Amino acid sequence: MNNSVKEVQMAQLSPLMESVLSNGGTVDLTVTGNSMFPMLKHRVSRVRLAAADSLTKGDIPLYRRDNGKFVLHRIVEHNGDSYSCCGDNQWYLETGIRKDQMIAVVTAFARGTRWVSCSDPFYGFYWRTWVAVRPVRRLIFGGFGRIKRAVVRLLG
Numbered sequence: 001m002n003n004s005v006k007e008v009q010m011a012q013l014s015p016l017m018e019s020v021l022s023n024g025g026t027v028d029l030t031v032t033g034n035s036m037f038p039m040l041k042h043r044v045s046r047v048r049l050a051a052a053d054s055l056t057k058g059d060i061p062l063y064r065r066d067n068g069k070f071v072l073h074r075i076v077e078h079n080g081d082s083y084s085c086c087g088d089n090q091w092y093l094e095t096g097i098r099k100d101q102m103i104a105v106v107t108a109f110a111r112g113t114r115w116v117s118c119s120d121p122f123y124g125f126y127w128r129t130w131v132a133v134r135p136v137r138r139l140i141f142g143g144f145g146r147i148k149r150a151v152v153r154l155l156g
Contacts, residue, residue: 005030010070014103021051021104035087036060036072039126045111047072049104055083058127060106060118063097072106076131088130091137 017027031045040047052061059075063085073085076093083097108115116123133140 026050035089037089039088041111045109047106048108050107052102052105061102062104063101091134
């Protein structure tokens with residue numbers, strides 16, 4: 001078995017991925033970016049994607065913005081025919097995301113060798129808590145930043 005890794009841009013991978021998903025398959029990808037930290041870590045975490053047939057609050061869809069950029073963020077609101085999403089490491093909502101922009105949904109994730117299903121009850125507690133604190137994340141993240149800077153100043 002060949003375990004070599006090749007980095008491919010999503011725009012190149014997307015047609016093949018959509019073909020696999022439309023035939024009932026799943027796709028495993030390594031995450032890039034920090035917007036879903038602490039759950040997903042840049043170039044460390046992996047996600048397992050399946051077709052995005054029905055989406056609800058808490059799901060993490062892979063969607064394509066109108067500008068062509070691919071994004072993996074959590075659904076925090078479902079407003080009739082559109083969704084509002086937010087990265088776990090962010091506090092502002094991206095609104096007006098349409099169903100036709102949705103490519104896939106995360107069904108499991110891994111940091112290391114252990115895969116966690118998105119139907120796991122502990123994960124359910126995590127995402128519900130994280131969505132609930134979204135309005136105060138800016139204060140939380142800012143507070144941690146100030147504490148870290150103070151410690152660095154104290155310890156040199």
